[in-house]
Amino acid sequence: MSRLIVLDTETTGLSAETGDRVIELGCVELVNRKLTGNNLHLYFNPERDSHPDALRVHGLTTEFLSDKPKFAEKAQEILAYLQGAELIIHNAPFDVGFLNKELEQLGLKPLTSYVEKVTDSLVMAKEMFPGKRNSLDALCSRLEVDNSGRELHGALLDAELLADVYINMTRGQNSLVMLDDAGGSTGAWGGSGVAAIDLRGFKLPVLQANEQELALHTAVLAEIDKASGDKTIWRVWENAK
Incomplete structure (x- = not known):
C-alpha cells in the first residue's frame, strides 16, 4: 500500500x-x-x-x-x-x-x-x-x-x-497494466501481482486524416525521399514489388 x-x-x-x-x-x-x-x-x-x-x-x-x-x-x-x-x-x-x-x-x-x-x-x-x-x-x-x-x-x-x-x-507515472491471454495481469515489464485494467473494454476513436493533412504528409515524405536519394524504406519496399 x-x-x-x-x-x-x-x-x-x-x-x-x-x-x-x-x-x-x-x-x-x-x-x-x-x-x-x-x-x-x-x-x-x-x-x-x-x-x-x-x-x-x-x-x-x-x-x-x-x-x-x-x-x-x-x-x-x-x-x-x-x-x-x-x-x-x-x-x-x-x-x-x-x-x-x-x-x-x-x-x-x-x-x-x-x-x-x-x-x-x-x-x-x-x-x-x-x-x-x-x-x-x-x-x-x-x-x-x-x-x-x-x-x-x-x-x-x-x-x-x-x-x-x-x-x-504525476499523472501517467503508474505502471501500465494489461490483461494477458489468460486474463491475468501483466505489468509493463512482464511482472505480475498488480491490479489489472482490462483494456479490451476501451473503444478508441479512429480519426481519419483530412485532405490537407494528407497533402502535408505526402509533401514531408517527398522531402525525406529526396534527402535520402530515394532510399527510404518505403521506396525500397515499393521498388521491390
Whole structure:
C-alpha cells in the first residue's frame, strides 16, 4: 500500500531559529493515489503574536489561537498519523525546518526519523516547468485545479490543493497494466501481482486524416525521399514489388 501525506503549515513568521512557531497543520492522506478523507487538521497556540506580514497571509489572530492546544500536546498524535508515510510538501525545507524545531524543543527526533521520505513538490515543479512561476497558485492555474476559494492561506486548504496539483503533475507515472491471454495481469515489464485494467473494454476513436493533412504528409515524405536519394524504406519496399 502506497501511503502519501500532503502536508502544509502556517507559522507566526519566517524564522523558526529566531522563535517563530507553527500555528496550523494541515494533512491530506492519499492511499494508492486516491484521497481517503483521513485528514489531520490542527491549530496551535504559539504563545506569541504573529508577524504582521504573516498575519496578512493566514489571518490567524492571537485571539483566535489563544484557546487552541500547544504543539506539545498534539506532537504524539501528529507523529502517529505521519508514521511511515511519504510526505509531499511544497517548499519542503520551510515546513520541515519548523516542524523539526518544534520536535527538537520537545526532545524528539527530526521529522525524517518518523516518515518514509519527504518529496518537495516545488523541486518537482521547477524540473517540469523550468523558468516559470511555480507557486501553488501558479500551478493550480497551469494544471486547472480550482483554487477560487483561496483568499487567505490555510494549511488544510493548501494541502488539499497541493494534493490535486501533485496528482496532476504525476499523472501517467503508474505502471501500465494489461490483461494477458489468460486474463491475468501483466505489468509493463512482464511482472505480475498488480491490479489489472482490462483494456479490451476501451473503444478508441479512429480519426481519419483530412485532405490537407494528407497533402502535408505526402509533401514531408517527398522531402525525406529526396534527402535520402530515394532510399527510404518505403521506396525500397515499393521498388521491390
